[in-house]
Amino acid sequence: MNTLHLYDWLVLAATLLFIVIYGAWKTHKSKTVTDYLKGGDSKWWTVGISVMATQASAITFLSTPGQAFHDGMGFAQFYLGVPVAMIVICMVFIPLYHKLKVYTAYQYLEQRFDGKTRTLTAFLFLVQRGLSAGITIFAPAIILSAVLGWDLVTLNIIIGVLVIIYTVTGGTKAVSVTQKQQMAVIFLGMFTAFFIIISYLPEGITFTKALEIAGASGKMDILDFSFDLNNRYTIWSGLIGGTFLSLSYFGTDQSQVQRYLSGKNVRQSQLGMIFNGLLKVPMQFFILLVGIMVFVFYQFNNAPVHFNPTNVQTVLSSEYSEAFQKLETQQNSVEQQIQETQLLLQTATSDQQTASYIDNITELQKQDKTLRKEAVALIEKADSNLKTNDKDYVFIHFILNNLPRGIIGLLLAVILSAAMSSTASELNALATTTTIDLYKRDKRQNFGEKHYINKSKWFTVLWGVLAILVACVADLFDNLIQLVNIIGSIFYGNVLGIFMLAFFVKYVKSNAVFVGAIITQAIIFCLWWFDVIEFLWLNLIGCVLVMIIAIIIQSFNNKKRPARRQT
Amino acid sequence: MTEKKYTWNKWYTIILVANALYVLVFYIIMKAFS
Numbered sequence: 245m246n247t248l249h250l251y252d253w254l255v256l257a258a259t260l261l262f263i264v265i266y267g268a269w270k271t272h273k274s275k276t277v278t279d280y281l282k283g284g285d286s287k288w289w290t291v292g293i294s295v296m297a298t299q300a301s302a303i304t305f306l307s308t309p310g311q312a313f314h315d316g317m318g319f320a321q322f323y324l325g326v327p328v329a330m331i332v333i334c335m336v337f338i339p340l341y342h343k344l345k346v347y348t349a350y351q352y353l354e355q356r357f358d359g360k361t362r363t364l365t366a367f368l369f370l371v372q373r374g375l376s377a378g379i380t381i382f383a384p385a386i387i388l389s390a391v392l393g394w395d396l397v398t399l400n401i402i403i404g405v406l407v408i409i410y411t412v413t414g415g416t417k418a419v420s421v422t423q424k425q426q427m428a429v430i431f432l433g434m435f436t437a438f439f440i441i442i443s444y445l446p447e448g449i450t451f452t453k454a455l456e457i458a459g460a461s462g463k464m465d466i467l468d469f470s471f472d473l474n475n476r477y478t479i480w481s482g483l484i485g486g487t488f489l490s491l492s493y494f495g496t497d498q499s500q501v502q503r504y505l506s507g508k509n510v511r512q513s514q515l516g517m518i519f520n521g522l523l524k525v526p527m528q529f530f531i532l533l534v535g536i537m538v539f540v541f542y543q544f545n546n547a548p549v550h551f552n553p554t555n556v557q558t559v560l561s562s563e564y565s566e567a568f569q570k571l572e573t574q575q576n577s578v579e580q581q582i583q584e585t586q587l588l589l590q591t592a593t594s595d596q597q598t599a600s601y602i603d604n605i606t607e608l609q610k611q612d613k614t615l616r617k618e619a620v621a622l623i624e625k626a627d628s629n630l631k632t633n634d635k636d637y638v639f640i641h642f643i644l645n646n647l648p649r650g651i652i653g654l655l656l657a658v659i660l661s662a663a664m665s666s667t668a669s670e671l672n673a674l675a676t677t678t679t680i681d682l683y684k685r686d687k688r689q690n691f692g693e694k695h696y697i698n699k700s701k702w703f704t705v706l707w708g709v710l711a712i713l714v715a716c717v718a719d720l721f722d723n724l725i726q727l728v729n730i731i732g733s734i735f736y737g738n739v740l741g742i743f744m745l746a747f748f749v750k751y752v753k754s755n756a757v758f759v760g761a762i763i764t765q766a767i768i769f770c771l772w773w774f775d776v777i778e779f780l781w782l783n784l785i786g787c788v789l790v791m792i793i794a795i796i797i798q799s800f801n802n803k804k805r806p807a808r809r810q811t
Numbered sequence: 812m813t814e815k816k817y818t819w820n821k822w823y824t825i826i827l828v829a830n831a832l833y834v835l836v837f838y839i840i841m842k843a844f845s
Binding site: 317320324327328330331334335336455456458459462464465466467479514515518521522525526529 | 817818819822823825826827829830833834837838840841843844845
């Protein structure tokens with residue numbers, strides 16, 4: 245088990261404390277509902293950074309490099325829809341939200357349709373975002389359990405409680421202010437890690453050579469033009485499914501809407517989103533590239549047969565210990581051969597030699613993969629309750645075992661800053677939606693600003709506790725970042741469809757939308773449950789389905805009405 | 812006088828061009844290193 249050096253503790257504590265103290269000091273005067281729930285008058289760069297910091301959670305920095313390590317750069321395609329969605333958000337959503345002076349996206353739906361549609365969409369948001377907030381807390385808990393060997397559940401509670409305290413005392417304005425510092429730490433940490441990994445590569449392995457090595461192992465297949473609905477990441481699922489997912493997320497998810505509603509005016513909010521649209525793709529590409537460099541690093545250095553230290557410890561203290569150790573020795577020898585062949589490949593003098601070395605490496609990598617699978621099988625035998633997916637442990641394993649003292653603390657600060665920034669936004673949005681769309685709407689009389697601020701603080705605590713509970717039961721299936729995206733895709737399409745009807749199909753009225761939304765949600769849930777189609781497409785299907793069903797119901801309603809009048 | 816409902820500005824064109832460039836760069840990288 246790794247233990248942190250004093251320097252790492254100092255860097256980690258100083259970074260996080262500075263951010264929290266600075267945020268609290270800078271925003272201690274925010275006493276009005278507008279300051280607390282809307283965040284005041286932010287400039288475009290604050291809006292842009294805040295939007296990016298909200299989306300980039302600890303999961304992003306834990307899972308994405310691991311995703312690149314195992315599956316290559318294809319995940320970058322997922323973000324190609326973001327810039328397209330930003331244009332629609334800037335042209336349609338932002339001007340309207342600002343014009344109506346709403347606190348939440350769902351307030352608009354009551355003005356356009358009715359109270360029950362507003363309540364339904366607010367409810368769908370609360371369910372999916374409440375679940376996602378749990379995952380956002382769960383991710384850093386994994387890291388610290390790997391670092392300190394603590395129990396995951398205990399860690400979920402500790403991290404969750406710290407985030408609750410910070411969010412309750414800070415409010416929306418503090419969230420925006422601290423996110424600037426958090427993003428600075430994130431970029432500083434990731435760039436530092438990137439350059440250190442490159443400097444660790446053997447002499448003669450330049451950045452370009454490293455990319456060639458990754459390419460030879462099939463890790464540089466960034467774009468996939470095949471139109472296969474069951475292929476998760478293709479350019480089409482990214483551009484079409486990704487656009488719809490981004491439209492739903494940025495246009496209708498309060499944790500994002502709240503960020504750009506903090507803009508001083510329409511222009512500042514729009515510029516903030518354009519900033520996000522321009523930087524999102526390169527940022528994700530860069531994080532994936534870090535994962536690729538980690539992969540190349542492990543072509544010249546020994547990697548463990550399994551990255552999750554808890555699983556390894558369990559199997560080593562079981563009856564399968566000897567078998568596991570034998571696998572480790574075998575894998576060590578395979579890795580040694582990979583390393584030697586990779587170095588020989590760099591000195592190859594003919595195409596024939598190069599091809600032969602690449603064939604050798606491919607064969608050895610296959611053996612390496614088989615040994616990893618056998619290790620997983622042994623872990624499952626040792627304890628069938630253990631989660632055997634180790635993707636999310638790849639980057640943190642690299643950080644803890646290879647980076648210099650102090651830098652480990654900085655990278656942990658990156659991950660915790662990311663976790664804090666997204667969780668703060670999520671809890672803040674959950675509390676605002678509960679206060680404005682459920683509580684305040686229910687209590688028609690006005691109790692005054694202080695009352696609603698206090699309620700909002702209590703709702704933040706409540707959602708924080710619920711998020712901790714979700715974190716404690718969260719299952720690590722496939723990959724954390726995908727889990728969040730899957731949860732989003734189940735609900736987002738439907739909600740986006742409702743907003744699309746509100747914006748563009750004036751003909752459709754409230755009852756048709758409400759019934760259409762409920763039918764759509766049931767269908768989408770079945771499609772996901774029976775695994776009919778890749779989850780990204782659920783955004784598109786949900787959106788189109790609710791629009792079609794609502795239009796059909798409205799047409800029937802319109803036909804019935806004149807008929808009744810005649811009788 | 813009717814208010815113009817949705818207005819296009821140069822930033823939207825810049826985003827679209829940038830996105831097309833990202834795809835092009837990805838394609839070039841993929842072809843160069845795969």
